[in-house]
Every structure is written in structure tokens, then in C-alpha cells.
Amino acid sequence: MPIRHAPLAPHPDRLLPADPGVRAIARRLYEEVRAAPIVSPHGHVDPRLLLDDAPFGDPASLLVTPDHYVTRLLHASGVPLEELGVGRGPLPEADARRAWHRLCARWHLFRGTPVRYWLESELAEIFDVRVRPSEDTADAVYDHVAERLTRDAYRPRALFDRFGISVLATTDDPCDDLSAHAALAADPAWTGRVVPTFRPDRYLEAARPEWAGDVARLGEAADTDTGTYPGWVAAMEARRRYFAEHGATSADHAHEDARTDPLDAAEADRIYRAALAGAAAPGEAVALRRHMLLEMARMSCEDGLVMTLHPGVRRGHHRPTDARYGPDTGHDIPLRTEFTDALRPLLERYGTHPGLRLVLFTVDETAFSRELAPLAGFYPSVYVGAPWWFLDAPEAIRRYRAAVTETVGFSRTSGFIDDTRAFCSIPARHDMSRRLDSGHLAQLVAEHRLDEDEALETLVDLVGDRPREVFRL
């Protein structure tokens, strides 16, 4: 069946500035980085995807079900998450097709969103779809993509090569033995670079009911007794070493706030033991976590793992959905976030330590000009992270550059991170960032605030050297 109806044809100049003079500059800049290799220092792709190299399943399981950027807006429009396959494991063909229909019939809901932008890029550029998704075209597009997914050229490793990914970081639990990473690295047929990232959040949150069990497992993984706070520290240090030996270059931290208030050693141990016994007060558990985060910064100084911080999100805002479908199902909602005082204890101790790299992300964009740029403009350890999550979108990225550049220039920013579990969206996301940075720099050139040779040098740096240097890749 031939695909017809409204065409799907991403324009070569998309996202470049509309003014013809500025666009001409932006085009010249963009052309120089369009095909540059992708450096992805922070994301959520499962390494087994590349280890197994199995064909992807159906279009819905690839592009709809696992992507909370997609499912959340469909849910808001009244589609139950279950109809999208969320929380259900592999979908029967009829159900996958139904989930796909739900998306196509509501394609208009995504107008003006980056989700729409990414999906269009993926469909057109990876899958050669040439028709706009809609209720009428849903089956044809489904069949078209499904057919492609059966081809060898659409298996994960082939796409990894086609995407031009030079390095991809995953996100891993401290207890993970990293066997998937090891097997992948040992595979003679594999030439890419995939590195783990140390993500210890759960072990810092002593108020979680599973915490005592978690730190016990941590002790086993580290072959260390975690019955005391010093034991916990030793176990963390051991697991970080293990990760570093397996290629990790960073440790990622996401908590409700960014505070790093120290406890004295005896108090930390007292609260730790109370928490193990289930007897810590909620405020004590929070105090312990803040102290532990400071401890992680100290470890970063010593072992060189780059510390990334993603604070300020109320996770699982809708508890009934959380209970039924689990985490990462579209209802994590940002919170106002304070950094200046929160990080002061950490920065007074380690802010000028040559071993520390601290990359600060936020979904509270008011912090960009007020706190993050001023901090990164003084402390050699601090970098302003790229716009993240809700802010990884064209207008938000423009606001970010406008907000931070004047205080810290470009050198104190992290370079782009895609932060995605949607493997096929990686090229579109990086391409979006390159187009927007080209546009931002072209605007500076057009207003005679920067010479074009400098703009080009800056752009090339942002796409390659910046993330490699900041993340020690």
C-alpha cells in the first residue's frame, strides 16, 4: 500500500533563525558540525540493547510505549497508559497497532513540541517515512516501519554506526556487575564505545522502605560490611573504583534538593544506624542524604568520577499511577530549586579542587542566570549542564544560552547531553542542539558581537571537545 496524504518532509533549514541574513550565517556554521560524531555522556539506553543486537520489536514498542515524553501528553488527552502498552511487557501485534493508532490519531497534540520534532526526524530520516502520521495513515506508517525493523540495517549496532555515535554513556546501579558492558567490550565484532555511569541515588535515601535491603546488597557487591556509616562509605568507594575500572567517567545524582550540609562523623553514623533499624526520623534521613552527597563530592575529588547533579523533581507525583505503572511514567513534576546556599558547603571544601568536575542540571530555569552561571563563572570545578528534560526543547535551549552565556561564555557549559532512553531519538536530539547553537552563534555574529571565525571555533568546541573534556571522555 503506497503511503499518501500530507507529506512528511523535514526542511533542511528547520530551527535555523527565520531572518534571511542570520539564517545564512547559521547555515554556514551548522554545515560544519552537521555530520560530526555524537558524544553522548549521559543517557539511559540499556547496554544489553547493543550487546544482544536483537531486532527491535514493533513500532509502538520502539517509539511509543517506553518513552514518557510521548505517553504523558497522550495520557493528558485522555488515553489510558494501558492502551499505550505502559507497564505491560511485550505487546501482542493488535495492541501494538492500537497504541500506534493512538499516537497517530493525536499527532496534532504534539504540534510545537520537541517530541513531534524528534519523531518526525526519526520517521523521515531513519525510516524513510514520507507521510504525516494521522488516523488515516497510521496503519500504512506502522507497516512501513515494521518492515524496516526486520532488516539488518535497523538492528541496534547498525544504527549505532549509522548514527555516528563515538561514545555512549549508560546509567547503572552501583550493585550492577557491569557484565553487559564487559561482554560488549570483549566482543570482537563490536568496535563502539559504551561506558557505564554510577547512579547511587537509592542508597542515599534512607527513608525509602527498601533502603536497608539496598545497602545490604551494596555491602555484598563491595564485599564490605555496610552496617555502619564508615562501612557504607567504604562500599561506595569500592563500587566507584569498580565502575571506573570498567570505563565509567561520571557519577550521577538526582535528589529532591541540592543541599550538601555536613554532619559530624558520630552523628552521621548514629543516624545511619537508626535508619538501618527503621528508627530514623524523616528529617534525619534527609540530613543523612545531604551529608552523603557531600561525601560523594569528596570521593569525586579522589577518584575523578565527574559528579553530575539533577535535583529538583517531585518524582511520582500521581501516586496511583506510580503504584500501577511504576516510575518514569510521565508524572515527575519539577520543583523550585536552590543552589547558591545548598552547594556552599560542598564548594567551600572542594570547589577549587583540581580533581572535581561538578555539572549542575536544573529543570527550574530561573536558576540559570541567577545561580548556576554565577557559580560556574567562579568555581573551576563547576559547569552549567545543558537544558535537561522539559527544557531540552528549542525555545528553552535558546533561553538557556541567552541566560548563561553572558555570565560564563561557552567554556563553562557542559555541551549537549541527550539524557534519553529512546535510542532512535539520539541523532535527532543532537542535531536539534547543533542547529540551535548554530542559530545562537549566528545571531551573535549578525549583531556584531562575535566574529564568524570565533563562532565556528566555538560551535566545533561545543559539539566535541566540550563534552569530552567536561566528562573526561
Next chain:
Amino acid sequence: MPIRHAPLAPHPDRLLPADPGVRAIARRLYEEVRAAPIVSPHGHVDPRLLLDDAPFGDPASLLVTPDHYVTRLLHASGVPLEELGVGRGPLPEADARRAWHRLCARWHLFRGTPVRYWLESELAEIFDVRVRPSEDTADAVYDHVAERLTRDAYRPRALFDRFGISVLATTDDPCDDLSAHAALAADPAWTGRVVPTFRPDRYLEAARPEWAGDVARLGEAADTDTGTYPGWVAAMEARRRYFAEHGATSADHAHEDARTDPLDAAEADRIYRAALAGAAAPGEAVALRRHMLLEMARMSCEDGLVMTLHPGVRRGHHRPTDARYGPDTGHDIPLRTEFTDALRPLLERYGTHPGLRLVLFTVDETAFSRELAPLAGFYPSVYVGAPWWFLDAPEAIRRYRAAVTETVGFSRTSGFIDDTRAFCSIPARHDMSRRLDSGHLAQLVAEHRLDEDEALETLVDLVGDRPREVFRL
């Protein structure tokens, strides 16, 4: 006396993007909605205005005295509110003319403000004024407008027709018998649609000295004993039913914060009774109000009245002015406002209830990208309200679209509300919104982020279907 001096001639392309290419697209889009009927789901026009259909008084009483958008900036420049007629009832002709002079002589103060934009549109397009107001032209413009106001074509119903208003919502006290609405609806000479809105704020604020008397009146209006909290609930439910039977489709709520923390039934009743006895602590009254707001959401699920929330304003900031001139006299000042945690109790209970529509407004624009769009991007009940009050202005509207569209697209926004008591400003306000949305969509087309057919469909939806659907009109 002929009117001369600098001309007043609003440009047909005003507010459209300056770039010629983008403007051409915006013009095409705007032309399609320019003359569309006005849907006004939230405002403060008195229904008696249309019931009585009496000629408007003088120009100052129409355009200056009752409009705190106008009087506040004149006050800031040193004009006492009394000279503008505030708080004085009908003005003698000399005083009306003096108030009008105060405005015209300070016309330059309003440069760059939407007030200037609205007044220019009104003077030029409704009253055919062709000269820029100034000290020199004040009398001529006054006389010109005053003469028009004597014509039948300038009486409220004639203007209602001329403005093309398809539906207009007023704001009404729960104890109001809605007789004006009923009489208007029953008038065979009247063909328009005017609906009441349920606005119960005062009955939720138990710390107000008049509160006990207010809830007693509420009990009388509902024929229910409001001596207990269950009685208050029953009375509210009854009055809401009464409003719904008289055409209301929404209930509006404006409190200092948006919290909705539940109390257990016994505690709610205990505080309620204490408050009736004048013995509730201030914190208890606040706790009761938050619980009551949650209760109102429950009622909305059941009776279908759309719940609109306008939190975060310090009302009557300057108490001496408040004491002398009363409320709504220009010194209500916004507060930082939190929504994510504040609304969690409400949304966990009712956020996915099919009966609930919750429209969230803010004058703290930091909440748009951080909290409101993420909430509306998951919860089927939540819509992001249009930019309100201080934010109902061109640059703020542009920031709003830039801040929310990337997370929720267009479908989860409320459509424009004028929120005005200035009847003659209604067309100019809606027109401003249409021009700006045309410009925003044209920008997306020019950057190849949206096809023009989709932009047009979106614009038509924003102007008509969106507010009709969101407000159940």
C-alpha cells in the same frame, strides 16, 4: 472644533512579527480569525449593564475611573486616585473632564504598555477618534467620545452585537440570586448569551472579620444551616447547583496560595465551629481554606463546574489606599507561587477524574515552564490558563507560548480570557491575543517546525473550540 495634532491610526499589521517573511505568514493566519466571534469565558462585566442597556456616562467614567490598569500608573506618576474619580460614584461633568485630562496629559506614561494599546484600539476603532490624546487634545477627544456615547449605537447591547461576542461570563457571588441574569435571559429583545460564574472566595477565608456573617447569609441563600462544616458543604453544593441551573459553567477561586491539604472531617468541623465563634487561630483558618478548596474540587468532579484557580496575589498591598478606596484599586501585587506540591493532594484524588476541569492561572510566570506545563502535560483534568492580569500583554504572551508550548503543545491551554471589567476593551484584548498567536504560529512555520495548514488549524482552535471545550461553553 476639528480634532488635529498627531494622528491616532492603529496599523493593520500591529503586533505581527517585524520580519517581512514571518509577517506575511502571520498576516495570512490572522486574517482567518480576525473577525471570529468572541468567546469570553472569564471576566468581570456586570450583567446589569446589558440588562439595563443604559447609555454609558462620560468618557472618564467609562475608560478611566473603573479601570485599575489605567489608574494605577497615573497614581504612580503622582495623580491622587480621587482626581481620577476612584471611589466616588457618578462624577460631575467638570470632575469627569479633569480625570480625562489627567489621562491625556500623561498619555506618554503608557508607552509600551498594553493599556495604551487597548485604549488606542478602543478610541480609534469604536469611537473613531483620529488624534493622539494629549493635554492639548484632551477636551476635543472628550467631547468627541461624549457625543458618541449619546448615540444608540453606543449603548451596551449595540456594542455587544458590534463586538461579535458569542458568550460572555460574568463573576458572581454565591448568594446572588442571579436575577439580573434571569431577567436578561428572559428578555425577548435580547439574543446574546451571558452566563454567571460562581466565585466563592470570601466564604473560604475564615479569618476575615465578616466571614461568620457571610456564611450565615450563604446558609439563608441555600436554605441550609451553615453552623457546621457539613452544613457549609451542603450550602455550597446547593448554590453551585443553582448557578449551574442558571447557566454557569465554572467556579473561580483566588487565594493567596494554591494548597489543597486535606483535613479529616472532625478537624475540619472543629476549626469551622471555632472560626464561627471567632476563636480559630490564623493558621487554622488557612488550613480550613486549603481543605475547603480541595472540597470545591470534589464538587467540581460531581457537578461539572470547571474549576479555575487564580492564586498568588497580595491583595490590598497598601492598606491606607485599601481603607480609603476599597479593593481592586491598583495595588494588588503578585507573590511567588508554588503549584507542584500545593496541588498534589487535589490531583492525586481528582486529577484523572473525568468530571474535573482545572484551569491554572498565574502571575508568577516562572511557574509556566516549571510547574504548570508539566502538570497539564500529564493530568487530563489540568489546563494551563492564558496569561493573566500583569501578563496579559504582548511580550508576556510571547513568553507564555514559548514557555508552555514545548511541554504541552496548544491543546492543554485554556484559550484566551479577557478577565476584564472594562467592557469596551474586550474586542481589543481578544484581537491582541489573536495577533500574537498568529505571530507565534507564523514563527513556527517560518522555522519549519510546523506546516502552515497545521498552524491555521491550531489558530482557529485556539480562538473558538479551545475555550468552548475547556470551559464547557
Next chain:
Amino acid sequence: MPIRHAPLAPHPDRLLPADPGVRAIARRLYEEVRAAPIVSPHGHVDPRLLLDDAPFGDPASLLVTPDHYVTRLLHASGVPLEELGVGRGPLPEADARRAWHRLCARWHLFRGTPVRYWLESELAEIFDVRVRPSEDTADAVYDHVAERLTRDAYRPRALFDRFGISVLATTDDPCDDLSAHAALAADPAWTGRVVPTFRPDRYLEAARPEWAGDVARLGEAADTDTGTYPGWVAAMEARRRYFAEHGATSADHAHEDARTDPLDAAEADRIYRAALAGAAAPGEAVALRRHMLLEMARMSCEDGLVMTLHPGVRRGHHRPTDARYGPDTGHDIPLRTEFTDALRPLLERYGTHPGLRLVLFTVDETAFSRELAPLAGFYPSVYVGAPWWFLDAPEAIRRYRAAVTETVGFSRTSGFIDDTRAFCSIPARHDMSRRLDSGHLAQLVAEHRLDEDEALETLVDLVGDRPREVFRL
């Protein structure tokens, strides 16, 4: 040695809007104010600079070492402050040259920052440098500038004339006898106008260890016993009078927050005496400072000194650097700042007092549209201060105008302040502001929101009459 390599040639249209149509309007506007005299109502230049009129030292001591805008970003890139000469007094030539090299070799770090913009303007327009600074050109540029600094035309008074400064305000301690100001004013060879500013912060912060000694010195300067709170008040009033008699027109205040909660007289005195005895609790010292700030507003009503407020900065964020290098060394970090409730006590008392001018500055730009513009749009005493510090930059200035104009127009803004201790940057800073205001107004004209005659009148007012009127100059 001839200077070669990449040219340094600031473009005549720099910072004007990129769109050709808008730029043409902006050019016409800018041309009218380009050469207007500079009014500098708030800054940190030392009056002795002009009194002594000694030649400036080397290029690094002039342009690098004392300017924390410059040193902070170099520090972030890994250059120790010591290598930049911070905290060291006059530099040996080799060290000055090394500091200069550090800047030139890292010239690229400043891309997109206003520091780069100012330095380029200064080098090109004041010193006739024609080559872009870099590691390679560092010595040549150093030698070129150093040679110029030996010429009479580059001594402070000659530059003051060349810059076209009509009035320059300094910042002075209440105990200062203002002898430098007096001597300068009495110098028959001096025709400029330099006025002091009353800056009493330290005397309001009773928790500072030096506070008791400071208020004792204050008592001596005022010939008043400051052993009681009424004595402190009398001493302050006396010193303010002294400053006013020596030409001061404003008093500047910078504290962590903007609160102005009153204490009753007995409580104020009790805390004051406790603080003198070193026995005030930290919270009491804060309460006393808030009360004192309210007291300063009362004095401003009476003596007419314009009250400027610069709250919301965590000073000396990195205590180790503070201990070694002292204050103003680049690690003051902004804090979220609240104004609406904080200033309510002050504004309820004095907000409509004809004697008060209160200019509110912020580095938390969220306050512009939410709090500062609404306050200045009602209270005759309140003005929105120009974008300050981190926000004195092109994009931030554009955001500022976009955020405040719609609520308060232009008349309730302060006009530009340069707030600088970098004397040679004054013309570049004012020029930047003029270019950006030209662009903002041109955009309003291009979108038919303002007629060009009004835009021009507004621009002329912003550059001259506005700061003169607001600061009573």
C-alpha cells in the same frame, strides 16, 4: 613592532537588531543619543583617582586586576587570582605583563559576554588597539596600551572629559570625611561634577564582629553617643546631613534580603544594646537590621536622599578566597529575592510620601515582572532599577525591558547605572545601554506599537532626564 593578526574593529551597528528594517529604525534613534553626556548616578570609582589625576599604571592594573568581572572567569578557567595580581597592591612589570598574558591567552573564554564587549570597546575606542588580543599579540597590545598610559591625554581627568561624563557618583562610607570630594570640588582646575553616595551597610549588620567598633567610629564621626539605638539613629541622621551638604543625593543599601519589619522602640534598643555587648542572637541581629532599613527609609523621606536597594546576594560565597583575597573577588552569588511582602511595611508607611524615591535593583530577574514592575506601577516612590551586575548584559537588558515595560512603561525605570569601579569601562557600558534601548524601542516601532517620534522622545528621556530626575541630580 607593528600590531598584526586578527583585527579588532567594533562594528558601528553592533548590538542593534539584526533585522534590516528594525535596524534602520534603531540606527536613527541611536544616532540621536550616541554622543549625549553620561549621567552616572551609581558607581564605585574612587574620587581620589580624579583628585590626584596621576597616570594609570600598567594595562593589567588598569583593566584586569581590580575588575572582578574579568578575574572571575579567568579563575574559573584555572588561573589563580594571585597570578592576576589580586590582593597584591602595585605589580612589578613582569607580573603585570604575566597577568595581561593570562587574559589575552584566554580571550576566547569571554566570547558572548559583556566583559568581552566592554574590553573590546575600551581597547579600540580609547586606546586605538587594532588587533584582537591573543597569546601571540599579548605583548604588543600590552606595550601599545602602556605607551598610551604615559600620555597626558590618558590621565583620569582628561579621560573624564573625553568620556563626556556630566556627573559621576561614588560610593562612600558614612564615616568618610569626604575630604577627597571637598578638595576636588575646591580645585579651580577641575570643572567636572563628582558626588558622594551614602553607603551605610556595615553599620546595620550587628552580627558582624567589627560592628561594635564600627558604630563607635560612627559616633565619633557624628559627634554623638552611639551607645543606644536612638544615638545610632541620631548619628546616622547627622552623617546623612553631612553627605547631603557635600553633594550626595542618594543612600545605597545592600543586604541579604529586603525585609523592613518594624520593631517597637524598646525592643530595637534592647537588641541594639545586646549587640553592642556581643550578646545578640543571630536572628535578633537580622531583625534589628530590618528595622534599621525601615528607619533609613524614614530618613530618606525627611532628608531627600534617594534610597537605592541592592539586595539578594550571598557575599563571599567561597570563604577561603574571601579570607585570602578579601571581598569583591568574584564569588558573590545571587539569591532568590522576595520584595512584595518584604517591602510592605516600608511602603505602607512611606510608599506615597512625596519625599521618598526608592530604586529597587535585583539580580533575581524573576522579580522584574512579578514584583518590581507591579510595585513601581502603583507607588509614586518606587522605581525599577536598571539591570545590575550579572544582568548588565545585552540579553539580560532585553529581558528586563520586555519584563517591566508592559507593566510600568519607561517612566518608572531608573535609567542606566554603570555600577562600576572600572573607570575606562564607563563609556562602553553607557553606550551598550543606549544601543539596546534603541533596539528595544525600534522593535516597538517596527511592530507598530509606538510611533517613531515617541520612541525618540522616550530614548532621550531614558539617557538624560530619567536618571537626573530619579536620582535628584
